[in-house]
Amino acid sequence: MFKKFLSLIAALIVVISLASCSNSSSTNDKKLKVAVSFNAMKELTYAIGKNKINIVTIIPNGTEPHDFDPKAKDIKTLYDSKIFIYSGLGMETWVDKTLKSVNNKDLISVEASNGVKAIKNSDASEIAEHGKYDPHSWLSLNDAKIESKNIRDALTKADPTNKKFYYDNYNEFCKKVDSLNQEYVDKFRTVKNKDFVTGHAAFAYLCRDYNLNQKSVENVFADGEPSTKQLADLTKYCKDNNVKTVFYEDMVSPKVSSTLAKEVNAKTQKIYTIESAEDGKDYLASMKTDLDEIYTSLK
Incomplete structure (x- = not known):
């Protein structure tokens, strides 16, 4: 009798556990699925989307984005996503070819650096291999505001019911960016x-x-x-x-x-x-x- 009681308790625990997992999965399914190319894009995207989005980063930590070659699982990630955010300016050389192979007509692809005043490369060999621009625009606080605005607009397009949420987060992020920027504008003037x-x-x-x-x-x-x-x-x-x-x-x-x-x-x-x-x-x-x-x- 006691063994049957223990078995019943064990079964209840399994059911509760499965229900919990199901609820968790259901919660994640309700979030906007956003694929990003690498960590900097993840950071900027999370600053705007926070808990309304589910972010998948395609390029693993520790992998150089310049040299990345997407795999079949990355194509699947893009197929399953609503938005794909990449930095651009030649940072992710694989993007154009990869997007052509993704059978997802509803995918919103966003070049976050669109609108940034790009810095041109001066080395002929670099231009021949990587393109004519320096791609590291996110390392400017001023340009990060441009990139995060592009991200905000994409999230709003895909999920208009949460427009205020995304705009509020963008405005709060920009306030922090401006404060940090001004602090170091003043400091670097002194050296x-x-x-x-x-x-x-x-x-x-x-x-x-x-x-x-x-x-x-x-x-x-x-x-x-x-x-x-x-x-x-x-x-x-x-x-x-x-x-x-x-x-x-x-x-x-x-x-x-x-x-x-x-x-x-x-x-x-x-x-x-x-x-x-x-x-x-x-x-x-x-x-x-x-x-x-x-x-x-x-x-």
């Missing part, structure tokens, strides 16, 4: 040195916001180590300008940055490109860290 040294030339849009210059170990697409002459020139620059910090990014090998830092008696310091999720930081926290570390290195 005479405007040049910092980093591993990956990803910060041109950030530099444009604050009249800074990046001196980089690797190019815009982080796909080649510097020549002996380039490294010698960078070493001389660091010594002549008493550079005390050489930055590096998680998605790029820090080996050359570390070698340079040792040569000029400087420290290495991590900053974020936000291409991959790192250290539990959202978009604004990552940008705050970047700006603070760069400012500190220039004081």
Whole structure:
């Protein structure tokens, strides 16, 4: 009798568990399904959509977006989604071809950088391989507002009943962006040195916001180590300008940055490109860290 009682209890637990899972699945099914290309797009999209959306990130953390090649499961993700958000400007070279193979006529695809004043590449080999623009526009707070507006409009188009929710979140996000931006506009005005040294030339849009210059170990697409002459020139620059910090990014090998830092008696310091999720930081926290570390290195 006791064993039958235990069996009944166990069965009830299973039923309750299944019902819970069913309810959870039902809740997720009601959310707007949004596919995004990589982490920076996820951060901006979540800032606007929050708990009204279910985000799937196509490019896994730790994978360089420039080199990504979508798989069959990624096509399925896009087929099942209502919206697809990608950064553009050549960041995701696979998008056009992939979208043509997705049989989802209702999919709303959004190039988040649409409307950004793009920075042109100057290196002929980079242009031939990756296109004529630097794609890292989300690393500008000013341009992040443009990208998040495009995201807001796409969410509203797909889910007009929640328009006020998306607009309110966008306005709140922009207030935080403006506050952070103004803080560092004021701070960078106080420094005479405007040049910092980093591993990956990803910060041109950030530099444009604050009249800074990046001196980089690797190019815009982080796909080649510097020549002996380039490294010698960078070493001389660091010594002549008493550079005390050489930055590096998680998605790029820090080996050359570390070698340079040792040569000029400087420290290495991590900053974020936000291409991959790192250290539990959202978009604004990552940008705050970047700006603070760069400012500190220039004081």
